[in-house]
Amino acid sequence: MALSIDSKTTLPSDATAGTLVGRVWRPGSRGPSVVAIRQDGVFDISAAFATMRDLCESTDPAVAAAAAQGERIGDLAAILANTPEDKRDPGNPWLLAPIDLQAVKAAGVTFAISLLERVIEEQARGAPERAAQARAEVEGALGGAVDGLKPGSREAMELKKLLQAKGLWSQYLEVGIGPDAEIFTKSQVLAAVGTGMSIGVLKSSTWNNPEPEVVVVATSKGKIVGATLGNDVNLRDVEGRSALLLSKAKDNNASTAIGPFIRLFDGSFSLDDVRRTQVRLNVTGADGFVLEGSSDVGRISRDPEDLVAQMIGRHHQYPDGAVLFLGTMFAPVKDRDAPGMGFTHHPGDVVTIAADRLGALVNVVTTSDQAPEWTFGVGDLMRNLAQRGLL
Secondary structure, eight states: OOOOOOHHHHSOTTTTSSEEEEEEEETTTTEEEEEEEETTEEEEOTTTOSSHHHHHTSSSHHHHHHHOOOEEEEOHHHHHHTOSGGGOOTTSOEEEOSOSSSEEEEEESOSHHHHHHHHHHHHHTTOGGGHHHHHHHHHHHHTTTTTTOOTTSHHHHHHHHHHHHTTOOOHHHHHHHSSSOEEEEEEOTTOOBOTTSEEEEOTTOSSEEOOEEEEEEEOTTSOEEEEEEEEEOEEHHHHHHOGGGHHHHHOSTTOEEEEEEEEEOBTTBOHHHHHTOEEEEEEEOTTSOEEEEEEEGGGOSSOHHHHHHHHSBTTBOOTTOEEEEOOOSOOOOOOSSSTTSOOOOOTTOEEEEEETTTEEEEEEEEETTTSOOOOOOHHHHHHHHHHTTOO
8 A cells, every 4th residue: 555644644743842853864965864843844953963863862852952953954744745665756855764873672571461462472383373272271371460560579470480380481471570671672773764664574474463662762871862653563473483583573674663753852741751652553454454453651561761771771881872662562363364363464554653742653564575675874874974074
């Protein structure tokens, strides 16, 4: 299906009232620019901040972005309209993922319901036709025992002993209710795609799904300075076969979508707003199939600050900062192709992930080998910035 994105649906519900920043590819510069999204247009502020990393590492990113002078490069509507690959005029600017040099990390099994689905994947050994039976067995054994359970608590450890006695203990339960969060590398630096672009699943995968998530932006000191939306595209069959295949299930060409913009923390938006975020999902297929779901950050088992503290600190440094997918409570069980087979993507699916205060991230599904190749790496960025006199 063809993508169509516009400023009305892409922007947050309060439009440009907050501090919105992103990245745009500028053909005349042959590279990306950091931009501020303002009421009167899109402004290139790369003369002040050559990279998004530099802006986020400043003392107060929101104040710095608001004060930065820059060239107006166009209306947001025109740049969005030029972003989808099949409609793009390569002579005009288009939107990119809003991050650059930050590490891209993700937290798994941070909600009780996603915890259950991961155990089910493991019990089904990656076979979707066995998921219904595995779900009944696991839910029967657990009931609602994990909902509201604080990971690492005495109650959690008692549940662990009970499940071990029943032979149902799982590596997913360990990170879901144990003291240590699962935090993994989701993508490589500069490899994420933005709104309006293709997202990729492996051609060999027969059981996969979107994962609608809030993504927080952390500095090198571990301070959260903003948030955006993300799609942690997941291959359930691959990870279900073995957790050691996590990198194959998660890190493929175009398998990480982030955007549309970073909303920096200011007087209009804070970490408490992130904690209250309701993320909505819609998948619309060319076959007429529609899947809807949601994820409520308020029901997360581990607070965003705790997750970031487990990601970065004296035990692990990220000099350029990092972004962290917070996980999702959404787990698709609606059958698509046959009874008992659950949901899986078809090429052409349009995936929309939205939240009132963060806007909408929209992508179209293809296979990773058919999505545009990732060719612009860190070396290319450094050379481009140097040629433009920004370093």
